[in-house]
Structure formats: C-alpha cells, structure tokens
Amino acid sequence: MDIESLISKKKIYTVSEITKEIKLLISDNFYDIWIRGELSNCRTAHSGHIYFTLKDENSVIKAVFFRKFHNELKFELEDGMKVIVHGGLDVYEKRGEYQIIIDYIEPEGIGALQIAFQQLKEKLQKEGLFAVEHKMPIPPFPERIGVVTSPSGAAIRDILNVINRRYRGLHIIIYPTLVQGEGAVDDIVSAIKRANERKEVDVLILARGGGSIEDLWAFNEEKVARAIYQSEIPIISAVGHEIDTTISDLVADLRAPTPSAAAELVVKNKSELAKHFKDLVERMLNRTTSIINQKRELLSHYSEEVLERRIRNIIINKTMVFDDISKSLDNSFESLITNCKNRFKQSVAKLDSLSPLSTLSRGYSIVTKPPEKTPVKSTKLISVGDILITLLTDGEFESRVTKVDKEPRRIKG
Amino acid sequence: MDTSISFEQAIKRLEEIVKALESGEIELEKALSLFEEGTKLTRICAKKLEKIEKKIEILKKGKDGEDVLELFEGFED
Numbered sequence: 001m002d003i004e005s006l007i008s009k010k011k012i013y014t015v016s017e018i019t020k021e022i023k024l025l026i027s028d029n030f031y032d033i034w035i036r037g038e039l040s041n042c043r044t045a046h047s048g049h050i051y052f053t054l055k056d057e058n059s060v061i062k063a064v065f066f067r068k069f070h071n072e073l074k075f076e077l078e079d080g081m082k083v084i085v086h087g088g089l090d091v092y093e094k095r096g097e098y099q100i101i102i103d104y105i106e107p108e109g110i111g112a113l114q115i116a117f118q119q120l121k122e123k124l125q126k127e128g129l130f131a132v133e134h135k136m137p138i139p140p141f142p143e144r145i146g147v148v149t150s151p152s153g154a155a156i157r158d159i160l161n162v163i164n165r166r167y168r169g170l171h172i173i174i175y176p177t178l179v180q181g182e183g184a185v186d187d188i189v190s191a192i193k194r195a196n197e198r199k200e201v202d203v204l205i206l207a208r209g210g211g212s213i214e215d216l217w218a219f220n221e222e223k224v225a226r227a228i229y230q231s232e233i234p235i236i237s238a239v240g241h242e243i244d245t246t247i248s249d250l251v252a253d254l255r256a257p258t259p260s261a262a263a264e265l266v267v268k269n270k271s272e273l274a275k276h277f278k279d280l281v282e283r284m285l286n287r288t289t290s291i292i293n294q295k296r297e298l299l300s301h302y303s304e305e306v307l308e309r310r311i312r313n314i315i316i317n318k319t320m321v322f323d324d325i326s327k328s329l330d331n332s333f334e335s336l337i338t339n340c341k342n343r344f345k346q347s348v349a350k351l352d353s354l355s356p357l358s359t360l361s362r363g364y365s366i367v368t369k370p371p372e373k374t375p376v377k378s379t380k381l382i383s384v385g386d387i388l389i390t391l392l393t394d395g396e397f398e399s400r401v402t403k404v405d406k407e408p409r410r411i412k413g
Numbered sequence: 414m415d416t417s418i419s420f421e422q423a424i425k426r427l428e429e430i431v432k433a434l435e436s437g438e439i440e441l442e443k444a445l446s447l448f449e450e451g452t453k454l455t456r457i458c459a460k461k462l463e464k465i466e467k468k469i470e471i472l473k474k475g476k477d478g479e480d481v482l483e484l485f486e487g488f489e490d
Contacts, residue, residue, distance in 0.1 A: 141420045151471060151485070160469065174471040174485055194472065194480065273424065274462055280427045281455050287434040288448040295441045 023091035030089035062099035075116035146201035154209035155259040162263035184218035207259040219248040238262035360393040
C-alpha cells in the first residue's frame with residue numbers, strides 16, 4: 001500500500017470543515033429531541049441566557065437556554081433539579097463543543113407551576129409577607145364591601161346570590177378585572193390599587209371561581225401578592241375551590257374557601273353584630289329596670305305610711321303592755337282591798353261581839369251603882385236599900401234593892 | 414353626643430355601659446346617667462343598622478378615562 005497514494009485519495013478536512021460536517025450531522029438528526037437529566041452548573045450570563053449542564057450517572061451534555069425562550073419560565077432553575085428538556089442539538093464551532101439549545105424545560109415529577117409555587121411561597125414567607133401579625137382584622141360591620149373580580153364570572157354570581165338570600169342591606173362595589181390569562185396580573189394589581197385610592201369600601205373580597213392551577217395562576221404571581229400585602233383595606237381572598245391554596249390566600253388578611261363562603265362570612269358577621277347589639281340593649285333595659293325596682297323596694301321600707309304604721313304598732317304594743325300592767329295592778333289592789341275589808345269586817349265583828357253593847361242587845365243588862373256608875377260585879381257591894389242604876393240596850397232605870405242573895409250562881413246543866 | 418362615631422365604637426361603649434350596670438352595687442344616679450347615654454347610643458346604632466340599603470355598583474372607566482361608579486345591571490355574557 002502506497003501511503004502517498006492513500007493519502008492523496010482521501011479528502012483532507014480543515015478543522016472548520018470537519019466541524020461543519022459534524023454540526024450538520026448532529027443538527028439534522030437531533031433537531032427535535034427530549035432529554036431527561038439533572039441540572040448542574042446553572043448560571044445566567046449578563047445577556048440573560050442561561051447556561052447549564054445536563055447530566056446523569058455516566059455522561060454530561062452542555063445546554064443553553066436563550067433568553068427569548070425562558071422569558072415565560074415560571075420557576076427558577078436550580079442545580080440538582082431533575083428536569084425534562086426539549087430542544088435541538090447543535091455544535092458550537094468556536095469551542096468544538098456540542099450542546100443542546102433548549103426551548104422548553106419542565107421539572108420532572110412535579111409540574112413546573114407547582115415548583116414555581118413552592119419557590120415563591122418560600123421566598124415570600126421568608127420576607128414575612130404571610131406573617132399573622134401583619135394581617136388586619138376584618139371589620140365586623142363594613143358599611144361598604146368591595147369585590148375585585150370578573151363582572152361576568154361565577155364568583156360574583158355566587159357572592160350576590162348569598163347576599164340576596166341572607167341579608168337585606170349591603171352596599172357592594174365591584175372593581176372589575178380579568179382573572180386569568182394575559183394581562184390578568186396587572187389588571188388585578190390595578191384594581192386593588194384603585195380600590196385603595198378611592199377609599200370607599202371597608203373591606204375587599206378578591207374573588208375568582210374554581211379552575212385548574214393554570215387558570216388560577218395569576219393569583220400566585222408575586223406582583224399580585226405584593227399588591228395584597230400593601231393594601232390598606234383588609235382583603236379576604238376567595239380564589240378557586242376549597243382545596244386550592246394560592247399565594248393570594250396566604251398573603252391576604254383572611255382566606256375564604258370559596259367566594260360564597262366569603263360572602264357568608266361578611267353577612268354572618270354583620271347579622272351577628274346586629275344580634276349582639278339587640279342583646280346589649282335588652283340587657284341594659286332589664287338591668288336598669290331591676291336597679292330602679294331594687295331602690296324602690298328599699299325605699300318602700302321607709303315610706304310615710306310604713307313609718308306611720310310602724311309607730312302605730314309600737315304605740316299599740318306599749319299600750320297593751322300598759323294595760324296588762326295596770327290590769328294586774330288593779331287585780332292586786334282589789335284583792336288587797338278585799339282582804340283588808342274582810343279583815344276589817346272580822347275585826348269589827350269581833351269587836352262587836354266583845355262590846356258590852358252587843359251584850360246588852362242580847363238581853364243582858366249592866367247594873368251600876370251611883371254615883372260612880374261602875375258596873376256592880378259582886379253582891380258584896382250591894383246592901384238592901386241601895387239605889388242602883390240598870391243599863392239596858394235602849395236606856396236605863398233606877399231601882400231599890402229589896403233583897404240580896406249571896407249564893408253564887410252555878411251553870412245548871 | 415358625637416353622632417359621627419362608628420357603629421363599632423358605639424357598640425363598644427354600649428358594652429362598657431352594660432358591664433357597669435351589671436357589675437353589682439351601683440348608685441341610682443350613676444345607673445340612670447349610664448342608661449341615658451346607652452339610650453342615645455342605641456338610637457344611633459339602630460339608625461345605622463337601618464340605613465344600609467342594598468346597592469350594587471361597578472366601577473367603570475368613564476369617557477375621559479376617569480373612574481365612574483354605575484349601578485351593576487347584571488351579568489354581562
């Protein structure tokens with residue numbers, strides 16, 4: 001084999017030529033491929049293009065994500081993330097490197113939107129946008145309620161249904177906005193700002209009916225979150241269905257599971273407050289009435305009639321006591337007197353019986369000798385011819401003694 | 414009494430009054446003066462409760478770009 005003839009028959013490429021061949025070969029055959037791998041060495045150049053390496057256990061491939069393609073990217077690219085990319089292979093001649101030019105990337109396993117949600121949630125949480133201390137209380141008696149929502153959406157329909165059903169009087173102002181798609185984010189932000197500038201409502205309900213995570217995406221955007229955070233009017237977030245949690249829900253001052261629930265909440269607060277008010281008034285009336293009655297009752301113990309009655313009672317009592325005493329006194333006097341009388345009578349009777357006069361009345365006479373007129377007790381004092389004066393009960397007579405018998409008398413029997 | 418006070422402030426004051434009245438020993442004069450204040454507050458609150466009419470409005474952009482409130486007619490389809 002002649003080396004020279006071998007060599008002269010083969011084409012001798014320049015570096016550029018061979019590189020070009022390689023480039024054509026590669027880009028023709030791999031212009032529309034999907035690759036799965038792990039991100040590493042992510043970095044964003046000044047130009048805005050993102051460069052990284054996609055790798056697995058055995059190999060690596062360089063990747064570039066041009067700015068015009070990744071503008072729409074919802075989540076941040078982080079080293080270690082497992083992804084699926086779409087693009088076309090190409091060769092970068094200057095470096096003799098092949099790479100994949102990416103036009104689409106999604107996280108493997110979880111959706112791109114979920115990742116974006118997680119990332120924003122962590123970021124804002126760190127900043128303190130969800131802090132409970134920052135949340136404003138929802139006024140229990142709002143005079144006017146604002147609703148930021150689509151004027152043709154299900155949310156406002158539901159809210160108005162609840163209000164019509166439950167409560168006669170509520171003044172509602174709708175701040176209309178797009179709630180999904182292109183321009184929704186800016187529209188929502190501007191609606192919230194307008195409401196804050198006009199200062200005509202006491203509370204805002206941010207409402208949007210149910211939908212997919214893509215439909216609700218505007219309420220997961222950072223701009224909307226910050227507008228809610230900065231709002232000086234308290235905001236109730238009622239986005240989607242019960243199971244959907246959006247960033248708006250987390251930043252808002254209160255979260256309602258659905259727009260209807262938000263309306264119920266506002267209405268309930270109001271009717272509860274009205275009931276509380278009626279309750280207070282009743283208690284105040286009852287209490288005041290019973291205080292007045294109490295005082296009146298106390299006073300009645302000291303009214304004129306009562307006093308009079310009391311005094312009268314006292315007097316009657318004393319009088320009765322007096323009567324009792326005097327009665328018993330009387331009784332004792334009486335008996336005393338009767339006693340005395342009796343004793344006197346007895347004495348008198350006795351006296352009487354002892355008195356010579358009573359003897360006389362019984363038929364006895366008293367013989368007396370003048371001139372002494374002393375009673376003659378013995379015959380010794382008498383002689384025949386004496387003049388004697390005899391006393392009888394009703395007078396006396398004079399007599400002459402004619403005979404004297406000196407025999408003592410004895411009681412016969 | 415300042416009739417420009419908000420419903421909530423009025424309710425708060427009413428609560429204080431009821432609490433004082435229910436607190437036990439209270440002089441008749443004090444009770445009556447509290448009751449009088451309470452009655453005034455009641456009137457104010459009752460008025461406010463009645464006042465809120467049902468009204469639904471929507472903010473629209475007027476001809477010159479400025480905001481204008483209009484009655485909400487219904488659902489645009």
